[in-house]
Structure formats: C-alpha cells, structure tokens
Amino acid sequence: MTSSIRHSSPLQIKLSATSNTDLRIAVGLAFILAVLPLMIDSRYLIGQVILAMFYAIIATQWNLLFGFAGIFSLAQMAVFALGGYATAMLCSYLSWPMALAIAAAALGTAFVSVLIGLACLRLAGVYVSLLTLAIAQAMHVLIVSDTECFTMVASQCRQFTGGAVGFARFGDLGMRDLLEEHWLWGNYAIVLCLFALCSGFTYFIIHSPMGLAFKALRDNPGYAIARGVNRFQSQLLVFGFSAFFTGLAGGVYAAHFQAIGPSILSWSQFNFIIAITVVGGTGNFWGPIVGTLILMAADELMREMGEFRTLGLGLIIAASVVWMPKGLLGRVQDLQQWWGRKHQSHNHLKSSSNH
C-alpha cells in the first residue's frame, strides 16, 4: 500500500524537488514564448503559436478534469464553444464591450457546467462520458440545423445560434485600435497572458490539498473516502473552475479570430485535443503542453499529406493509447523510475544482508 496521504503540510509539497524543476521549466517556457515574436517575422507562425496556446489551454483544462479529477467528460469542446458563442452573441445582440462579454461568457459557462456536473457526477465514469458526449453532440446538432431567420444582418439571414455559418465581425481584442498594423503582436501578448493564467491556476489546483485528494481518490478510493475526502464536492469544484477557464479561453478565441462557428464542435477538432492529451500523457501537468508541441509540429508535417491528415490523426491516437498508455511523459517517468529502482536495489541488497 503506497502511502498516498501523508500528514505533511501543503507547503512542504511545494518545496519538493519536482516543484523546483517545474518552476525552472515554466520560467524557461515563458521566456521563450515572450521573446518569440521578436525573433520571428512570419505572421503565419505567430498565428500558429497563438493557436497552439489555445489548444494547450483546452488540453490542460481537460487533463485537469480527466487525468487528475477522474471526470471522463467528453464535452470539453462544447464548453470551449459555449464561451466563444456566448461572447459572440453578447456582442452581436446586446452590443456589449468585448471584455465584459468575455468575462460574462466565462462565468456563464462555469454556471452551465456546474449544472451539467450536478446531473452527471453522481454517475459512474462511463456514464459521464456518454452523457457529456451526447450533450456536446446535441449542441452541435442544434446549432447546425438551425435554419430559422432570427434577425437580418445586412440583408442576410442570421439564425439565433448563427446556424451553419456562425458569427463574425462582432468585435475584437481592441489591438487594432491600439497598435494598428501590429495588432497581431498585441493579441499574442493577450493570449500569452491567458495561457500563463490558466496554466498557473491548473498547477495550483494540482498541488493544492484538493489535488492531493484527487490523487488519493485515484490511487485508493476506499481509503480516501474513509478519510473524509468528499469526491462529489471536489469534482464539482474542478468542473466549475476548469469550465470557467475553458470558457474564458473560448471567448478570447472568438475575439481573436473575430469569428466562431460550429466547426469548433466538430469531431476532428475534438480528435486533435484527444491526440494531444493521449500523446503527451494524462495525470501529468506538462503532458498536455508537450502533447501540443508534438501535435502542432506533426500537423505541420501532415499538412503535406492533405486528405490523409485525419486518417493519420486517428492512427496516432489509437497507436499512442496502445503503445504509450501513459503518454510520452509517462514513458519518460517509467524510465526514470526503472533507473531509480535499479540503483535502489543495489543499496537495498547491501543493507538487507544485515537482517
């Protein structure tokens, strides 16, 4: 029985060796990302890095739900879309300023998620997956099949949910006014801050007492519950918070691209997130970020393949799950453990001869 619950204070954990490495990596990454736009001239590449950061946020939040809190929700893209759509609709229909719309959208998304959580979380794992999948699909269907004209926009019919076309030109992040032709760098800075914020929040949750509770629930549910860990409450909290940040990211995404449409809810988009998570590894903070790097790179390469891209993605997902169930980082960790045990056993043999 591994002692997953130790009577040590939360602070003790923060000062551990792994936390120091994490901090160093985080600072390094932040530095690279901050300096990147100064080194690269290509608008395309900057745009891709922005997109990558969005993906990383989505994947990190999903990993928090999935890999840490054990909530097998398949509605991650729906939550993201909700944030984006709410922002677009608030701007389009009520002419709200962008910042307010994004904030309200994030809160609304969190609220809706908590409702979904109340319905789902009492159920066993697979049921949650199916229900959330069904909710996401229902959302997609309702949007895409919306054909009734709600309003007229410059003599063109617009449906309430935007229909198959979606929303466009409802506002932006304000960088065009501020920086004119350098607006992309302004947006980059905003997205970078968002990325830092979301990642920081996730890291905090993972290493807080609640994060430990989740680890305990995962490793030994009976013991954890006997020790008073309230699974339902904890899961609901994580569901709500991660939805807030995902919705927030969705709003910023809509503002950055100045458009949102049902394609964000498509199966292929979700597949990309799944691939990121599976390749990078779940249950590990850096997994989704590593996964994003690898998949964005792979995607660039597969762009040459054109039609075979989706096929390739599907195969990557299946192969990764079967050959690297814990993702790339999991493999690396296994290797580290194996190495550590080899050295330990040497010492153990020496000391055991004294028994």
Add this chain to the structure above:
Amino acid sequence: MMDIFFSIALSGLTSGAMYALATLGLSLVWGSMGMLNMAHGAMLTLGGYAAFAVVMQMGLPGPLGFVAALGAGALVGALLYMLVVKPLLRAEVASFETAVLMATVGLATALENSILLTFGGQPLAQPVKSDGMLQIGQQGVPYQSMVVIGVALILMGITAYVLQHTRAGRAIRATTQNRDAAQLLGIPVGRVYLQVLMFSGALAGICGCLVSSITQLSPTLGADPMLKAFIMCVVAGLGNLPGAVLAAFALAFIEAIVQYVFGGRWGFPVLLGLVILVLVWRPTGLFGRAQIRRL
C-alpha cells in the same frame, strides 16, 4: 389522423428495429467487457459500404453484399481485439475503460476517413435493398421497412438463443457476470472477448447495411445511430440486453413523435433530456444492477 398515426408507428418500428440492432452489439460488448466501443458507428458504416462495394463494384448479387457487410464488421471486431483490447488488457493500464474509449475514438476516425478517401464524401444509394410497397388498405408499407424489422427480429432471436442455449453463449454470460470465476472454471476469457467483438461487429455491419438502405450511404452514417444506441443502453442500464432492446423501440417511438410535432432537429435533444431525467432518478439505468465495487 389515421395516416399520421400509421406513419409515426411505421417510422418508430423501423428506426426502433435498427436502433435495437445497434444497441444489441454495443450492450453485449459493454456488458461483457466493460468497454465502450466508440468505433461501433464506424463498423456500421463499413458494413454499409462493404455491401455497396460488393454489389456495385464487384457486380455480385445482393445477398452476397449482405454477407460482406456481416464479414466486414466481424473482421474489424477481430482486429479491434487483436490490436487494441488484447494489448491493453495485458498492459494492465490504470483505467482500461478510458484507454479503450480513446483508442476506439482514434480507430473510428481512421476508419471513417479511410471510407471517405476510398468512396468519396458524396452520399450513395445502398444497392442491397428491396423496392416496392405493400398496400394495406389506404396505407403503403415499404418492403424494405418490413425487411429491416424482420431481419432485426431474427437477429435478436438468434442472439438470445446463442446466449441462452449454446456453450459459447453461456461462457459469454459467465464472463459478463463474474470474470474471475469464469477463468477459474477454465473459460478462456480472451477468446470469449474475441468472440463477443466479432459477433458485435457482425451485428454492426448488418445494421449499417440496413440503415443505409432506409437513408443513404455516407461516411458519417454510423455516428448518429451509435450515439443513440449508447443512450438507449444507458437508459436500460449497463449490460441489460432485453432492456436495451426495449429502450430502443420505446425511444424510437418517442423520437418519431417528437420529430413529427416539433421538427427533425429536436428529436435528439429531447432523447438526451429524457436520458438525463432517467439517470437523475435511477443512476444505474432503469433496469441496471448496481455494480459492487471491490475496493
């Protein structure tokens, strides 16, 4: 009035039969292996296209197309066992359910995309079907609807017979109800899983052939029936086969009514709302048995 009632009843029966078939395979796999096969829809689609390919491209007669659908599904089922389930079981991953779910999602994407690349994205007509109608008084019943309902009923009967009265079927039930005990009695659980996946694949293939004969062939054919089949399994409760079939027909009728009254797009969301209500009331489904978690 009679017209409306008749057309809803026919629609409900036909969809119900197709959903029941889809549900049967899913519930079998889920009940006996604890596995959510997200590639089930793709297997459905593959079945439909296999029938098409055999008839249109190879010029063989209709019934052989049907057999091809069956065979294609069974083949994918076998591959699924060899390439995904067996390695994951051996690796003793932390969460088999999740891993299998993700792997089958990937496989489904790959399969669907392969079909898209091979046959193109435009909808095709399923050649393996019967044309014509049977006149009952004022109403016309398409022969194909009768075929669908008939085939579904026959397959359900076969499944029930196999499970209750054959040695292999008993082994499947034993493995479902207590895997450890089954192993101790000499039942080769791995082979049972292979059989279940192949059987469920065959059912999916046939189902795809039938569904595409009522609607049409497209690479995303199986996605919608699969999701609805999952919902029906959930409503009935994990691993309850007769319950799942019942739920399939019941929900198909409800869907038909809702679609008639409110319009096509509301069918699925209403089903979803219903499922949520059922699960809030009975978290393990209407007929589900509570799982005893061994800690």
Add this chain to the structure above:
Amino acid sequence: MLKPKPAAALVLDGVTAGYGGLTILRDISLRLLPGHMVTVVGPNGHGKSTLLKTISGMTQQSSGRIWIGEDEITSLPAHAIAGLGVAHIPQGDLLFPEMTVEENLLMGAYLTAEQAQIEQRFDEVYRLFPKLAGRRDQTASTLSGGERRMVGIGRGLMMGTQLLLIDEPSLGLAPLVIDQIYEAIGALKASGRSILLVEENPARVAELSDEMHLLDDGHIVWSGLPAELLKRDELLATYLGG
C-alpha cells in the same frame, strides 16, 4: 531445491508473489500428497488467499515454481491451469448472480464434453448438498449465505478434478451451517480427493487435516501435524489470537 516426486498432487517451490509492486507471499514451499488434506492457517491479510490465487493462476508469481502432478503450471494462465485439473473454490463464492443454481453448477462442467459424466457429477453434488436439489431453478443472487457456499463448492466439484483448493469455507456462516459444510468436505476427503484448504481457525480443521502450515506475513512459520499446533499455546496466542 525440491524436485517434484511423481506421487505429489501439488508442489510449490520457493514461490514469491504479490500485486502492484507489493510482495505478499515470500518463498513458499509445500507439498500436497494425493488423497491428503493440507490446511493453511494464519491471521487475516497475510497471504492465505493469495497463496491459492497464485496456484490457480489468478495472480502471477514473481519467482518460484509450481507443479500439479507431473505438469508444471508456473507461467500458465488461469483457464489453462483449470484445464490441467485443479478446482479453485474462491473466497466469497464468486457465483454468477443472474444464473440459476443449476446453471451455475453446469458452468462448472464447462470443460467437460461427455454428458454422462456431467450427469454423474450433478448426482454427486445433489447428494452432498440435498438442499440445493430443491433450489435448482432459483437465481443465485437470491440464495442464503450457506446455500451460496454450497453452490460454490458444488460448482468446483462439477469440474471433476482430483485437486481442490478451498478458500475459507466457513467465512460468514452460522455455526450450524459450518458444520454442514465441513461434513461435506469430510466426505470429499473420504472420496480420495486431494485438498488444499485455507482456514482462519485451526480447531475446525484439525481432525480432517493431514498436515498444517501456519502462514504469517507471507512466510510459513510453522509446519506439522494439526494436533501439535493445537498444543503450542504460544503459537496460537501470537499468530491466531489464542
């Protein structure tokens, strides 16, 4: 290093086993002769069930070897080991809850093809446990604790093996029912079967056992005749709470 004598029904040699990185059994060696009954006693949670699970293949050992008769079963999967002639009657019965008594028993004969043999074994089981005869069509999940135990043992007997592994047959049963169960086990021993039995309380099985092992913290700390163990108060006190 023990060499398997052709006469032994079951031999364990230096078996170490556990799960999830945790070692539970340490270097276990024992031998069961045909027609004998060997009992393993000891405090709970110290490996008795793991011992049986390792033999039947439910758990993989990390080192050591196991033979059933002439066949080495060290790295075989559980269903193959069952096929070589050992019936493991597990703790907690592990019945098929939605099958009837008769169906549960029938599953025991899964590996048997001959109908006549199956009929014969049904006769034996119903003779041993007359109560079950009256409950043939009752669903297993509705049975009482004692009846479930009977079905569990009966199902194991339906396998028609010479070697039986029985895990705590008295667990959770009322004293009167325990008597019935042990009467049946006595009859099984008398029929010439080889039995490895795990029990918490040695007094119950002292008369029937030919040899007893005391398992503590995964080691066999004492082996010998049952009568001897019952005399050793210090052992009884230390390991079995008096």
